[in-house]
Amino acid sequence: MTVKQLRAFLAVAHSLSFAQACERLHLSQPALSLAIKTLEDNLGGPLLVRTTRSVALTPEGETLLPVARRLLADWDNAEELMRQHFTLQLGKVAIAAMPSFAANLLPVALKAFRDRYPRINVAVHDVINEQVLEMLRNRRVELGIAFEPETLDGLDFMPFYNDRFVAVLPVDSRLVAHEEIRWGQLLSEPFITLQRPSAVRLLLEDKVAELHGRLPVALESHQLVTVGRMVAQGLGVSAVPSLCERQMIELGARCVALSEPIIERRVGLLCLAGHQLSSAAQALADTVLALSRGG
Structure with a gap:
């Protein structure tokens, strides 16, 4: 028939x-x-x-x-x-984003996307960097936002910018008055950071060890919000991507540029190599890329 x-x-x-x-x-x-x-x-x-x-x-x-x-x-x-x-009148798209991006720039992109496509459902998975890559490869999401992987291994990476790490300090810290401080100064205080296998934690350990030896962790948490609140309460200091600077300030902490070494890494959009995105996923990818690149 x-x-x-x-x-x-x-x-x-x-x-x-x-x-x-x-x-x-x-x-x-x-x-x-x-x-x-x-x-x-x-x-x-x-x-x-x-x-x-x-x-x-x-x-x-x-x-x-x-x-x-x-x-x-x-x-x-x-x-x-x-x-x-x-025609993007209906649809659904799933995206995984590392917490530093999901809690800071992603909501801005989602607002612009929803204003244009109000009937597209967006599922956001706020997960650590490594899980972003895993969810993409398992096809649980179409899009991911994370640090650039060491090896792409079947993924395409579209960079947004280089994100430089900054110091996170209590408001009454003697270091707040400086425009820039050195890692050696920061590590003289109790250090608070994310737990392994967070990409932020592993990157800091790798880069800092070259000049200052093992990272002297006093307190650790799975969530950046908790790290920020611990610092705000005067329990120690931390270092996070500059992407999180506004979030740390809202939590009651202060941020200062870090050097010796300067630690930075590219952040970008990821998808499966050779995979045709749905119309909804392509529209969301275009929105995120435009906003993250200042478009």
């Missing part, structure tokens, strides 16, 4: 008139008759009884009628649904 054949049958069955069905479908009578005959041949018997004066359904035609209605309704609904998805 084809959609065209079912539409022809349904038009005749509703009006019980070939002439009216031709007018409704904008078909010639020979074309309508051929569609009905081909359908009957495919199914194995007559669906309509046609005389010079009337048209009636056979018992098999009566059986097919409600089925044809459902099939065509489903087809029309599917066409409309896909049209709405491709």
